[in-house]
Amino acid sequence: MIPIRLNWQRHTDGFQLRDFRQSNGLTVKIAEPRSRRTDALLHEAINLEDPIVLRLVNCETDADYITFLNRFGALEQKDISTSDEIIGDLEYTLGSFDKPRSGGAVANVIILNVLRDRALSLEGLIKETLWTGRVDTAYRVRFLNELMDHAEVVVHPHFVHAADKMRFVLQAATLFDFMVMEVTAAHEAEAVATSCEHCRRIFLTGSLTGRRSHAKYCSDRCRVAAMRARNAAKEG
Numbered sequence: 175m176i177p178i179r180l181n182w183q184r185h186t187d188g189f190q191l192r193d194f195r196q197s198n199g200l201t202v203k204i205a206e207p208r209s210r211r212t213d214a215l216l217h218e219a220i221n222l223e224d225p226i227v228l229r230l231v232n233c234e235t236d237a238d239y240i241t242f243l244n245r246f247g248a249l250e251q252k253d254i255s256t257s258d259e260i261i262g263d264l265e266y267t268l269g270s271f272d273k274p275r276s277g278g279a280v281a282n283v284i285i286l287n288v289l290r291d292r293a294l295s296l297e298g299l300i301k302e303t304l305w306t307g308r309v310d311t312a313y314r315v316r317f318l319n320e321l322m323d324h325a326e327v328v329v330h331p332h333f334v335h336a337a338d339k340m341r342f343v344l345q346a347a348t349l350f351d352f353m354v355m356e357v358t359a360a361h362e363a364e365a366v367a368t369s370c371e372h373c374r375r376i377f378l379t380g381s382l383t384g385r386r387s388h389a390k391y392c393s394d395r396c397r398v399a400a401m402r403a404r405n406a407a408k409e410g
């Protein structure tokens with residue numbers, strides 16, 4: 175497979191959670207950068223041992239989402255306004271892979287429900303197509319092509335130069351595009367998704383994932399913790 179690359183950025187001082195009150199009296203939770211300072215963040219290739227898409231899907235609490243944003247940056251746009259620019263209401267759409275309108279005409283902040291909706295859509299996709307590998311191939315091909323069309327995934331052909339070698343890569347336009355490509359790369363590698371018997375997090379198994387195809391635990395840490403819990407139960 176041609177390497178998929180992402181040239182992205184994250185906010186140096188991270189994000190903070192804030193309530194934003196709309197003119198209709200309803201409040202939405204938003205994540206906003208603490209400052210305008212940013213650091214460049216380069217992903218040279220997809221890593222199926224620890225894909226970013228599963229970091230997002232495995233988020234549970236608001237704090238988990240903020241940690242995700244601090245580490246990997248925003249999903250769609252590099253430049254996000256800080257709150258003093260929000261005028262009027264925030265508009266957004268939920269429930270699909272369409273590019274979300276995560277701000278009104280004026281503001282581009284991250285609405286937490288939009289981020290959560292993205293995570294749930296991606297989790298649904300993974301459970302529908304990657305779980306236990308029982309889905310038939312014709313269905314998968316149709317499903318993935320529809321997904322990539324619908325999500326308007328953009329990757330650009332690109333040459334990179336490193337250590338006096340040239341390499342051909344496909345550069346993803348956004349982190350969201352990169353994550354959809356991670357899902358497709360998992361399919362190409364014939365990986366299977368499952369959830370850890372100890373911590374319940376979703377992880378991939380099979381070649382290129384760093385785990386045996388019938389692994390029950392996401393990590394050695396969970397395998398050991400589960401064994402300890404079993405032993406403690408026996409002794410108790």
Ligand SMILES: [Zn+2]
Pocket residue numbers: 370371372373374375391392393396
């Ligand atoms: Zn685990």
